Amino acid sequence: MLITDKSLRDKFIRYLDLDNMAMHNYMFEDDDSWKISKNFLLDFFELDNNTSFHIVYKKVNEMLEKQSFSKNEIDFYKEFYNEILGLHRIPKQEYEIYVKKIKEATDKITKLDSEIQNKIVILDQQLEGKRDRIDEINKDIDKATKEFTDFSGLIEEKECITTEEILKLETDIKKHEYYIALLEEERKGILKNYDDEIIRRKALSNCTKLKTETLCSYEYEVSLIEKHEELFKPECDYSVNIKFYMETSKMIEKSNKYSRKLDAPTIEKMLNQHKYQTTKIEKIREKSVNDYLSFLKEYIEEEDIPKYILESTKGNHAISHRFPILKDAIQYFNRGEYLAFNNIVVIQIEGVFYDYCKELGLLPNDVKSFTLGTKLHQLVESIEFNPFPYFKFQFEFIRNRTAHGFLVGNDKAELLANETLLDLLYLVYDLKTNKNLPYIKPIEFLKRYNDEMNVHFRSGRFKTSHKDECLLDYLSGDYLDRDRYTEKIQWLLNPTFNKIYEFYGLTQVVNEVREHLGSHNFWQFICKRIVNKNSPFVNEQELEMWKNIIGKMIAYFKNKDNSEGVMNELGNIGKALKSLSNK
Structure with a gap:
């Protein structure tokens, strides 16, 4: 394309810019490419709609002397659309795909939001029921005291409600509220990232690709919620993923290494056959808690996780000061003294989050207000920290029971110890490999x-x-x-x-x-x-x-x-x- 007149050439280059095209409504009003070309040229040459094709054809030929075009009106405009504008699809159609995708995503957000709100109402009712039951128990204890009758069963029930059931319900409510906020944030993100101007630009960008090219589905993705709705539900469970994060990372690294040598189906098959694939382990846990515990113990023993944790702790400046106490804790673990291990390591894990914040320059002015939740929110704002929901809700529930001295029963202590050890593994491994950490x-x-x-x-x-x-x-x-x-x-x-x-x-x-x-x-x-x-x-x-x-x-x-x-x-x-x- 050669235009000898500099001012005309500069104007034409400006008009060909996709950002300029996106500003003009006529680019998105027709389903016929030849009509779009016609409107483009009428606009460029500042001609009215009644201008004859002969005049437009003459002006284009004078401007683009080296270019030859069909003398048939429709064929001319189609050629101009493909060869000069560089467009091969219809902007209106591409635009409408995005609008539809946005509506589907925001409708899905509205639906999920409503479902979660309804669940919060039920949880609030259950919480109120537990508090009412506490009032009843207190009255029954007063009555039993006056009558000199046994109220030990009432004490046990009250203790269970106050130290576990109410804590669990309060945590669940907070978790549901978090996902409502997450959905609202996603909605705002969609509307911000896909306003009319951006949609027009994306639609035109897609039109520059030949029709013979297949546009990948991700070209039209407006939100993660489209394919991964489960990530926006309170039922989303990161607990297993976190415990085997190190193995997952190794597998991803391996697949990336062979990505040029292997085709996509082979890599997908390799990932699905991975021994520590999260969905496989989740199914084991759903089927049998005992089988799940055996799987955890086998992994910990085969990979010598206690040794890895201690070596990595000692070898990392951010957490090396925790080595002596973690060494003692792991000795408890190796001896099967799980209650002692749990009561030490749960608190140390919270301490590791303090170490994260320290490395990121996020030290508080007042440590009293620097709760586990505060630390986690600081991390999310500062670096990518995907396991936030797990540590904020499931782990914090364990942490609160530990901090209040409620973690004293032997029931499920072994399972909790094995899970907590692997939670610690996640943090130790992340502190060693997370490139978002400044050191x-x-x-x-x-x-x-x-x-x-x-x-x-x-x-x-x-x-x-x-x-x-x-x-x-x-x-x-x-x-x-x-x-x-x-x-x-x-x-x-x-x-x-x-x-x-x-x-x-x-x-x-x-x-x-x-x-x-x-x-x-x-x-x-x-x-x-x-x-x-x-x-x-x-x-x-x-x-x-x-x-x-x-x-x-x-x-x-x-x-x-x-x-x-x-x-x-x-x-x-x-x-x-x-x-x-x-x-």
Whole structure:
């Protein structure tokens, strides 16, 4: 497509932009592509609806001299639609699919919300019934006291109601209220992410794909609730998934490794045959609690989970201070003293959530108000923490009974101990592998930086320094990580984190990196990589990111001794980046 007139060419390019097309109603009013093309051209050339085809045809041919079109009116407009507008489907039809999907999703939310509200009414009635029963029991105890009759059965019943049944009902009500809030949040998310403007843009984007291409179902997904309604119900149970999270993660990693070698059905079959698949274990639990307990015990023994927990705890700076008490607790577990184990580990798990928050810089001003629920809400807001519903409701129920000293009976103590051990495993494993935790990537980087036996792939290709390439990757990050450069620089340069590096034996490496950041050679390398004309490595987003990184580095070196050279280098790069951005 060649248009010699610059102003006409610029206007045409603007009109071809999907965002521009999305603003025009005529793009979404017809089911015929030729009519859409006609309206587009009438709008572009500022012609009225009565303009003859001959005039439109002439103007298009004058504008697109090298292009040949059919002289038949309908065929002409169809060709223009496909070849020039680059559209192969009908925007109106695509738009209507999204509107239908949105209605189905929001209707489903309304239905689930109503069902949960009804369940809350029933739970409230049951709770009121339990409280009424407490009043009756109190009266019966007073009467029995006066009559000198045995009321021990009444005491046992009251204790069961107050220490277990009421706690359970209150927890269930809170859980149902959480899912109502979750549904409302999902509804708001759908309406925000799929307003009219966005739907138009998505519809047009779909139209750029050839009709011979099959649009994947996820192209039309507006909400997770469409295919996974169960995740929005209070009955959703994460308890088994959490206990075998480590095995699930290993399996996913394995399937990703072979994803290029194996087809999708083979990978799906491999996942379904996985010994620790959640649905299989849930079925075992539903069929027989004893078989479920045996399965847990077998897994714990085969994988030596107690040993893994202790080694991982001792090897993680965030929770290593808990090693002595967890070591004692696991000795109780190994000896079959499950009550003692449960009473220690449940409280330690809450302590681990405090450790999470500490690592994320979420320490409270007043520890008295820093409840388990508060800690969990802080985690959800700060990082991706999928098991929130389990720990907030099912586990918190256990925690509350433990904290109040109610966890004293031997009934089900062994099952609870095995489950709680695996809850602890989840947290220990997550603290070791969750890349959303701020210390994971700096530590991985320092180890990679120091591993010159495993040379960076670009170093071999471009004959550059392995350490330069590693540091470049760390600072710039991957696509989803580019807004975290401030945090990354802090972790390298702020002495607050020295004790953490000392814990992992990385003090010498981080000191070397700090020297590296102050060297001319590294910033000259950066300059060549990102500033050089026609560099294939950068785009506008990256230029903006590097301007910010340079600004942070200038702020750091500003008050450092003997930093004049690197300050000049950084200043020159900053100017070069600014000039590139202005082009």
